[in-house]
Amino acid sequence: MARITKEERKNGIISAALKLFSEKGFYITTIPDIAEKVGMSVGNFYNYFTSKDILAKELLIYISTYLGENIRDINERDISTQEKIYEIVSMYFNMAEEKPEMIEYFLRVYLSNREVFSEGCEGMLCVSPFVTEMMMFFDDGVASSELHDQDFFSAFGLFMGYLGGMVFLFGEKILPQPLEWYKESISQNIYNALKSR
Amino acid sequence: MARITKEERKNGIISAALKLFSEKGFYITTIPDIAEKVGMSVGNFYNYFTSKDILAKELLIYISTYLGENIRDINERDISTQEKIYEIVSMYFNMAEEKPEMIEYFLRVYLSNREVFSEGCEGMLCVSPFVTEMMMFFDDGVASSELHDQDFFSAFGLFMGYLGGMVFLFGEKILPQPLEWYKESISQNIYNALKSR
Amino acid sequence: MARITKEERKNGIISAALKLFSEKGFYITTIPDIAEKVGMSVGNFYNYFTSKDILAKELLIYISTYLGENIRDINERDISTQEKIYEIVSMYFNMAEEKPEMIEYFLRVYLSNREVFSEGCEGMLCVSPFVTEMMMFFDDGVASSELHDQDFFSAFGLFMGYLGGMVFLFGEKILPQPLEWYKESISQNIYNALKSR
Amino acid sequence: MARITKEERKNGIISAALKLFSEKGFYITTIPDIAEKVGMSVGNFYNYFTSKDILAKELLIYISTYLGENIRDINERDISTQEKIYEIVSMYFNMAEEKPEMIEYFLRVYLSNREVFSEGCEGMLCVSPFVTEMMMFFDDGVASSELHDQDFFSAFGLFMGYLGGMVFLFGEKILPQPLEWYKESISQNIYNALKSR
DNA sequence: GATGAATGAGCTTTCATTCAT
DNA sequence: AATGAATGAAAGCTCATTCAT
Numbered sequence: 001m002a003r004i005t006k007e008e009r010k011n012g013i014i015s016a017a018l019k020l021f022s023e024k025g026f027y028i029t030t031i032p033d034i035a036e037k038v039g040m041s042v043g044n045f046y047n048y049f050t051s052k053d054i055l056a057k058e059l060l061i062y063i064s065t066y067l068g069e070n071i072r073d074i075n076e077r078d079i080s081t082q083e084k085i086y087e088i089v090s091m092y093f094n095m096a097e098e099k100p101e102m103i104e105y106f107l108r109v110y111l112s113n114r115e116v117f118s119e120g121c122e123g124m125l126c127v128s129p130f131v132t133e134m135m136m137f138f139d140d141g142v143a144s145s146e147l148h149d150q151d152f153f154s155a156f157g158l159f160m161g162y163l164g165g166m167v168f169l170f171g172e173k174i175l176p177q178p179l180e181w182y183k184e185s186i187s188q189n190i191y192n193a194l195k196s197r
Numbered sequence: 198m199a200r201i202t203k204e205e206r207k208n209g210i211i212s213a214a215l216k217l218f219s220e221k222g223f224y225i226t227t228i229p230d231i232a233e234k235v236g237m238s239v240g241n242f243y244n245y246f247t248s249k250d251i252l253a254k255e256l257l258i259y260i261s262t263y264l265g266e267n268i269r270d271i272n273e274r275d276i277s278t279q280e281k282i283y284e285i286v287s288m289y290f291n292m293a294e295e296k297p298e299m300i301e302y303f304l305r306v307y308l309s310n311r312e313v314f315s316e317g318c319e320g321m322l323c324v325s326p327f328v329t330e331m332m333m334f335f336d337d338g339v340a341s342s343e344l345h346d347q348d349f350f351s352a353f354g355l356f357m358g359y360l361g362g363m364v365f366l367f368g369e370k371i372l373p374q375p376l377e378w379y380k381e382s383i384s385q386n387i388y389n390a391l392k393s394r
Numbered sequence: 395m396a397r398i399t400k401e402e403r404k405n406g407i408i409s410a411a412l413k414l415f416s417e418k419g420f421y422i423t424t425i426p427d428i429a430e431k432v433g434m435s436v437g438n439f440y441n442y443f444t445s446k447d448i449l450a451k452e453l454l455i456y457i458s459t460y461l462g463e464n465i466r467d468i469n470e471r472d473i474s475t476q477e478k479i480y481e482i483v484s485m486y487f488n489m490a491e492e493k494p495e496m497i498e499y500f501l502r503v504y505l506s507n508r509e510v511f512s513e514g515c516e517g518m519l520c521v522s523p524f525v526t527e528m529m530m531f532f533d534d535g536v537a538s539s540e541l542h543d544q545d546f547f548s549a550f551g552l553f554m555g556y557l558g559g560m561v562f563l564f565g566e567k568i569l570p571q572p573l574e575w576y577k578e579s580i581s582q583n584i585y586n587a588l589k590s591r
Numbered sequence: 592m593a594r595i596t597k598e599e600r601k602n603g604i605i606s607a608a609l610k611l612f613s614e615k616g617f618y619i620t621t622i623p624d625i626a627e628k629v630g631m632s633v634g635n636f637y638n639y640f641t642s643k644d645i646l647a648k649e650l651l652i653y654i655s656t657y658l659g660e661n662i663r664d665i666n667e668r669d670i671s672t673q674e675k676i677y678e679i680v681s682m683y684f685n686m687a688e689e690k691p692e693m694i695e696y697f698l699r700v701y702l703s704n705r706e707v708f709s710e711g712c713e714g715m716l717c718v719s720p721f722v723t724e725m726m727m728f729f730d731d732g733v734a735s736s737e738l739h740d741q742d743f744f745s746a747f748g749l750f751m752g753y754l755g756g757m758v759f760l761f762g763e764k765i766l767p768q769p770l771e772w773y774k775e776s777i778s779q780n781i782y783n784a785l786k787s788r
Numbered sequence: 789g790a791t792g793a794a795t796g797a798g799c800t801t802t803c804a805t806t807c808a809t
Numbered sequence: 810a811a812t813g814a815a816t817g818a819a820a821g822c823t824c825a826t827t828c829a830t
Contacts, residue, residue: 154379172321
């Protein structure tokens with residue numbers, strides 16, 4: 001009799017909203033749009049998320065957690081830092097191809113609708129699961145003398161800005177090659193930039 | 198008797214809109230907001246720009262041209278590629294501090310409101326003055342054997358993604374130091390990533 | 395406890411809009427006008443009709459159907475064609491006195507706001523229930539040799555143009571007598587014009 | 592040095608407005624539209640007509656006068672009433688083909704935008720040059736015993752409603768034949784309806 | 789006479805959110 | 810939990826008309 005649990009309903013909304021927000025943008029996507037995609041009434045939507053903004057914030061935490069977990073998996077492997085860089089780039093690009101809504105949500109919704117996240121996600125609050133894991137990565141690399149000891153944000157901005165930039169170009173259909181194709185050179189560039197001197 | 202010319206009026210709108218869009222976002226900013234900031238009636242606004250979307254596109258071209266000109270100035274100087282990198286980073290960070298609305302517009306409005314720019318700014322159409330100049334920079338660097346000969350987008354994504362990422366962190370007030378402070382390490386990182394091997 | 399059904403709401407709008415459009419014209423009548431007359435919020439209006447134009451088209455079909463049904467009732471009676479003419483004229487004038495909004499909508503909204511009906515009501519699309527019935531009337535009259543066999547539009551234009559013209563004069567308060575008063579002479583004129591020779 | 596006289600300017604406006612109003616309707620046509628078509632500034636337009644409504648009324652008088660003159664020419668000819676009917680129908684249809692803006696203005700602007708003409712054109716005030724001439728026509732026909740002595744409006748409504756109806760069908764591109772083609776049968780129908788019995 | 793920038797009220801339409809059922 | 814009709818504020822945009830030049 002497989003009842004749909006509250007948890008499943010919530011996941012359904014998350015999944016639908018993620019797709020719509022990342023495709024059409026936060027303001028273009030309406031609550032009726034989302035409700036329709038889940039197959040649920042508008043009124044009922046509000047039993048799961050008390051506002052559009054709250055939904056956006058939960059989505060952000062959801063993605064950040066997911067990304068963080070993926071990076072932790074890589075961090076925990078017994079491979080060199082250079083190999084880790086390659087793995088993170090691969091994972092990120094893979095996600096951008098397989099589940100583009102996640103990365104696109106980051107780039108298009110989070111990075112640009114400040115007003116939506118200003119209350120409750122100040123600083124890196126909603127994004128910390130992912131940022132923390134990147135910190136671990138750098139610290140490990142520096143500890144093992146594979147990476148140059150530098151300010152975290154200089155390194156973080158390079159890594160994530162670079163990947164974000166590439167995915168943006170990919171999303172705009174500007175890249176002449178598939179994302180896959182750039183993995184090597186990009187990992188190499190990142191490594192060259194960060195390695196100990 | 199210092200009449201306000203049509204050109205000046207248009208510039209007034211551009212300047213006001215740039216500020217508002219970059220601060221509050223495209224959808225939160227209303228035409229009445231802009232008109233009020235310029236000190237002009239709503240109706241009159243439409244004598245200068247036929248729609249909100251058109252304004253957004255003209256703004257993009259305006260910024261791209263401005264950025265492109267600044268980069269050309271650097272490109273034309275008789276300095277090493279490594280120094281050019283430093284100059285571009287400086288110029289970019291300087292702009293982010295002095296005229297934050299320009300860079301923020303790029304990051305927050307252009308990069309995320311696809312639907313606004315999809316008609317008329319396909320590909321890199323409205324952004325070409327700036328992109329072209331970055332191409333020149335890379336080509337020159339490769340020609341003089343200072344830079345590693347690689348795919349343009351790999352290099353472009355690194356450079357602009359990195360700078361964009363830093364400015365984003367700066368805008369979010371996450372950076373513990375002023376942007377200025379990062380110029381050296383970031384230029385170095387970029388140079389290390391791109392230099393000939 | 396006598397809830398208002400969706401159907402009743404829609405009919406309420408139709409009825410209010412019909413009155414307002416026919417009295418004040420399509421462009422002078424605003425959606426707030428209509429909503430207020432139905433006792434409903436502006437927003438809610440759009441749950442029933444997706445645009446002002448759509449409403450206008452549905453209204454036209456509504457009237458055309460209503461008129462068509464009335465003519466069919468007359469067509470099916472076992473009376474002479476001359477009597478049918480009298481009955482149609484009576485019915486039309488009666489309607490113009492009792493439910494003037496219907497005829498006036500035809501004359502004032504449909505006949506003159508081409509741009510509103512150009513998409514979706516091309517030719518006689520939205521008006522066919524009524525036109526079809528008039529065709530039946532003529533065909534029957536010709537078949538029984540009571541009417542002269544002539545081009546349909548020559549006959550249709552006479553009949554409807556004449557009636558429309560009279561109702562227009564009536565609406566302009568130009569007629570010295572009530573519409574009622576003209577029934578005989580007009581029916582006679584029409585019959586004389588169309589009867590077999 | 593052929594200066595453009597005030598009169599010529601006014602005629603230019605009349606001609607342009609007539610075309611625009613009849614094609615697009617009164618409310619869709621804007622004063623800037625008209626000014627542009629005449630090649631004149633918006634501000635200057637108001638030196639010739641003090642408002643859009645005034646223009647509409649002057650247009651109506653202009654057309655009514657023109658139509659009246661054409662009918663007088665026919666009335667004054669030494670031909671039978673039946674021939675006069677044919678001549679009037681011909682003239683009217685000819686005008687509808689050659690200068691459609693005039694007839695269309697009558698049908699689409701005057702007949703349906705009551706609010707525009709309600710002040711200043713009450714009753715048949717602005718249309719009297721034309722109506723008067725039609726009255727003469729009927730009176731003459733009755734006096735010579737060619738027409739049945741009946742109420743003026745019964746006859747007028749038939750004549751003008753019929754012609755208007757046909758031109759409407761023509762304008763809607765519903766008629767399978769050119770207007771020309773219907774002249775005979777329509778004149779005959781009108782004569783049959785009105786002739787003395 | 790001529791210009792056209794300027795005004796501002798008002799229009800159609802949208803949408804997050806509520807709440808009676 | 811679930812429904813979806815209802816609200817109403819606010820958005821983008823238009824246009825007749827004015828008036829300083």
